[in-house]
Amino acid sequence: MFVRKELFKELYRKLFRVYFICLILLDISAGMVLADDVYAIDNLPPFRASVMDGYAVRSTEAKIGQTLSIVKGKKGLAGEKSQILEQDYDVLQCLYVTTGGPVPNAFDSVLPIEETELSEDKLSIKVLKQMNVNQFIREKGSDVKQGEKVLEQGSVLRSAEIGLLATVGKISEIKVYKKPIIGLLSTGNELVEANTVELLDGYIRDSNKIMLKAMISEHNIASEVRDYGIVGDNGILLDEELQRASNECDILVTSGGVSMGELDLVKPYIELKGEVIFGRLNMKPGKPTTFGILNKSIILALPGNPVSSFVTSHLFLIRAAKYLSGQFDTYQNHLIKVQLIPRNVKLDKERPEYHRAVAVQDQLSGKIYAFSTGSQLSSRLISARNANCLVILPKAPQSNDNYQCFGDTQALVIGQIVTKTSNEIAELVKQHDGQTLKNQCCGGHHGHNHNHQDQQNQVSSLNSQKVENITQQQQIQTNQSADFKVGIITISDRASSGEYPTGDLSGQAMRQCCESFPHYYNIIQQTIVSDDKEKIKGELLRMSDELKCNLVLTSGGTGFFERDITPEATLEVIERRAESLANYILIESMKIVPTACLSRAVIGTRGKTMIINLPGKPKAVKENFEILMRSNVLIHALGQLKGTDKH
Ligand SMILES: Nc1nc2c(c(=O)[nH]1)N[C@H]1C(S)=C(S)[C@@H](COP(=O)(O)OP(=O)(O)OC[C@H]3O[C@@H](n4cnc5c(N)ncnc54)[C@H](O)[C@@H]3O)O[C@H]1N2
Numbered sequence: 001m002f003v004r005k006e007l008f009k010e011l012y013r014k015l016f017r018v019y020f021i022c023l024i025l026l027d028i029s030a031g032m033v034l035a036d037d038v039y040a041i042d043n044l045p046p047f048r049a050s051v052m053d054g055y056a057v058r059s060t061e062a063k064i065g066q067t068l069s070i071v072k073g074k075k076g077l078a079g080e081k082s083q084i085l086e087q088d089y090d091v092l093q094c095l096y097v098t099t100g101g102p103v104p105n106a107f108d109s110v111l112p113i114e115e116t117e118l119s120e121d122k123l124s125i126k127v128l129k130q131m132n133v134n135q136f137i138r139e140k141g142s143d144v145k146q147g148e149k150v151l152e153q154g155s156v157l158r159s160a161e162i163g164l165l166a167t168v169g170k171i172s173e174i175k176v177y178k179k180p181i182i183g184l185l186s187t188g189n190e191l192v193e194a195n196t197v198e199l200l201d202g203y204i205r206d207s208n209k210i211m212l213k214a215m216i217s218e219h220n221i222a223s224e225v226r227d228y229g230i231v232g233d234n235g236i237l238l239d240e241e242l243q244r245a246s247n248e249c250d251i252l253v254t255s256g257g258v259s260m261g262e263l264d265l266v267k268p269y270i271e272l273k274g275e276v277i278f279g280r281l282n283m284k285p286g287k288p289t290t291f292g293i294l295n296k297s298i299i300l301a302l303p304g305n306p307v308s309s310f311v312t313s314h315l316f317l318i319r320a321a322k323y324l325s326g327q328f329d330t331y332q333n334h335l336i337k338v339q340l341i342p343r344n345v346k347l348d349k350e351r352p353e354y355h356r357a358v359a360v361q362d363q364l365s366g367k368i369y370a371f372s373t374g375s376q377l378s379s380r381l382i383s384a385r386n387a388n389c390l391v392i393l394p395k396a397p398q399s400n401d402n403y404q405c406f407g408d409t410q411a412l413v414i415g416q417i418v419t420k421t422s423n424e425i426a427e428l429v430k431q432h433d434g435q436t437l438k439n440q441c442c443g444g445h446h447g448h449n450h451n452h453q454d455q456q457n458q459v460s461s462l463n464s465q466k467v468e469n470i471t472q473q474q475q476i477q478t479n480q481s482a483d484f485k486v487g488i489i490t491i492s493d494r495a496s497s498g499e500y501p502t503g504d505l506s507g508q509a510m511r512q513c514c515e516s517f518p519h520y521y522n523i524i525q526q527t528i529v530s531d532d533k534e535k536i537k538g539e540l541l542r543m544s545d546e547l548k549c550n551l552v553l554t555s556g557g558t559g560f561f562e563r564d565i566t567p568e569a570t571l572e573v574i575e576r577r578a579e580s581l582a583n584y585i586l587i588e589s590m591k592i593v594p595t596a597c598l599s600r601a602v603i604g605t606r607g608k609t610m611i612i613n614l615p616g617k618p619k620a621v622k623e624n625f626e627i628l629m630r631s632n633v634l635i636h637a638l639g640q641l642k643g644t645d646k647h
Pocket residue numbers: 186187188190191204205206207208209255256257258259260261264285286287288302303304305306308378379442443
C-alpha cells in the first residue's frame with residue numbers, strides 16, 4: 001500500500017480534535033455507531049409468554065384423549081396483565097391463551113388449537129396430542145435477561161439493532177459517535193455553479209462540489225453538509241470564506257488551487273493560517289492532495305481535477321468521516337485481490353496509481369477480474385463511471401518500462417461488485433485482454449488522448465447485468481472452455497532428484513503464468529525430467545503426440561553448461577522452427593538483462609503442438625512468458641496452429 005499506513009494514523013490522530021460523542025434518541029440513530037455498550041433495561045419477554053394460540057395445560061394431565069375444562073372468565077390474551085392470571089387452577093383445567101399472551105405459572109406447556117377438539121358447548125377440549133414440559137412457552141427473560149449486554153460499543157445501528165434496543169427499553173440517550181459536519185468549497189476563477197445552463201467562454205461547471213455531496217450522501221457520512229459555494233482565486237475572498245467555513249465545520253473539503261501555479265492559493269493559505277500535515281502524495285491521481293488543520297476544522301484540500309477529487313475523497317474523506325463516526329476499521333475491510341484486465345496496462349514511471357476499474361466476480365471460482373475503465377486521465381470523469389474498485393498499481397520498476405501482467409493485485413472496493421458466470425467472464429476477458437492502455441499522465445499535460453470509448457462501453461454494461469444461476473455443467477464447460485491444453489516440463493538434474501529445498505520453482509513459475517490466463521490455458525500435465533536427451537524427447541513426444549497438448553513449455557537446460565541439452569532434444573522432435581518467436585523473446589529480454597543472450601532456447605511446432613523452451617530461472621520464465629503474451633502474440637500463434645485463428 002503506497003499511501004502509507006502511518007499517513008492514515010496521522011490523519012486519524014489529528015481527527016481526534018473534532019471527534020466527539022453525543023446522546024441521541026433511538027428514533028434518529030439509524031446508521032450511527034454506538035459509543036458505549038448497551039445493557040437491557042427490561043427482560044424479554046417481560047413475562048412468561050405463549051408461543052402459540054391454544055390452551056395452557058399441565059403436561060402431566062394433558063394426555064391424548066383427555067378432556068380438560070376451559071377456565072371461565074379468564075384468558076391469557078396478548079396484552080393481558082400477567083399478574084391477574086396468577087392463581088391456583090383446578091385439576092384438569094386449561095386456560096385459553098394467544099400468541100404472545102401471558103401463561104400463568106400453574107401451567108407448564110401450551111397445547112396449540114389444532115391439537116385440540118372443542119366440545120359442542122365450548123366448555124371443554126379434548127387433547128389430540130401430548131405436549132412436553134415447557135413446550136411453546138417463552139420463559140421470562142429467555143430472549144434477553146435484564147442487565148444483559150445486548151450491543152457492544154462500535155456496533156452500527158441498523159434496523160435490527162434499533163429494533164433490539166427498542167425491545168429492551170433503550171429508547172433515548174443512546175451514546176453514539178457524532179457524524180461530522182462537512183463543508184464543501186470549490187475554488188477557481190473558471191468555475192460556475194453546476195446548474196448553469198449556458199457556459200460563457202472560459203468557464204466550466206463546478207462538478208466537484210455536487211459530486212462530493214452525492215458521495216457523502218451515498219455513504220451517509222455526515223450529520224450535515226454545508227455548501228460554501230465557489231470562491232475565485234482571490235486571496236481576500238478565499239480568506240473570508242475559509243475562515244468562516246473552518247470555524248463552522250468538522251471537516252472542510254476544498255477542491256482546486258493546491259498545485260504549483262500562481263493562482264493556487266489554498267495550500268499556502270493553510271500553511272500560513274493553519275497547519276499542513278501532508279501536502280504532496282506519491283500517488284496518481286491526487287499528487288497535490290493536502291491535509292491539515294485550520295481553526296476548528298480538519299481541512300482536506302483536494303486537487304481540482306475531478307477524477308483526482310473523486311479518488312482522493314474515497315481514500316481520505318470517506319475514511320476520515322467514517323472514523324469520526326466510530327467506524328475505526330474502514331481501511332482493511334475494503335481491500336480485495338483482483339486480476340486487472342487488460343493485463344498489459346502500462347505502469348506509471350513516476351507514481352503508483354489507483355486505476356479505476358469495474359470488478360466482476362466469477363460465480364464459480366470466486367476470482368475477481370477488474371476491467372479497466374480505459375484512459376486514466378485525471379480530468380476524464382468517465383474513467384470513474386461504473387467503477388466499483390480502484391486497482392492499486394505499483395509504479396514501473398526502474399529497469400524497464402514493464403507491463404503490469406501476472407497475478408493478482410490489490411484493489412480498494414468503492415462500489416458493489418457484481419458476479420457473472422465463468423463463460424461470461426471468459427468472453428469479457430477475451431474482449432478486453434491484449435488491449436494496451438497507454439500510460440496517461442494526469443491533467444493531460446503529458447498524456448496521449450487515446451479513445452477507449454468502445455472498451456469503456458463494454459465495461460459500462462457490466463454493472464447492470466443480472467446474476468445468473470450456477471450449474472455443475474458450467475464448471476465442466478469452464479475447464480473445457482480454456483482454448484489451449486498445456487503441458488509443462490521442468491528440465492533439470494537437480495530438480496528431478498529433489499535437490500532443491502524450495503521445490504521446483506521454475507515449474508511453479510510456468511504454472512503460475514498459465515494460471516493467470518485460465519480462459520486461454522488449461523494445464524493437463526506437468527513433469528520434471530533430468531537433463532537427459534532421450535528422456536526429454538520422450539516427454540515432448542508424449543505431450544504432443546499422445547496428450548495432444550497445444551502448448552508444451554519447458555524450462556531449463558538451454559544454456560552452455562555441459563549437461564544443457566534441451567535445445568538439441570527439442571530440435572529432434574519439432575517439425576517446423578519458429579525462429580522469429582525465439583528472436584523476439586531474445587530481443588525483448590535482452591532489454592531486461594543482457595545475459596539473456598546466453599540462452600539457446602528453441603521454439604518450434606510438431607503437428608498441432610507448439611514447443612517453447614524457456615530459461616531455467618523462475619524470474620526469466622515469467623519475463624519470457626509475459627513477452628509472449630504481449631499483443632496476444634502467443635495466443636495468435638496457438639490459434640493459427642489449432643486452426644481457430646482466421647487468416
Ligand atoms: N507545475 C505543476 N503543475 C501541476 C502539478 C505539479 O506537480 N506541478 N500537479 C498537477 C496535478 S497532478 C494536479 S492533480 C493538478 C491539481 O491542480 P489544482 O488542485 O491546483 O487544481 P486547479 O489547477 O484549480 O484545477 C485543475 C483542473 O481541474 C479543473 N477543476 C478545478 N476545480 C474544478 C471543479 N470544482 N469542478 C470541475 N473541474 C474543476 C480545473 O479547471 C483544471 O482543469 O495540478 C497539476 N499541475
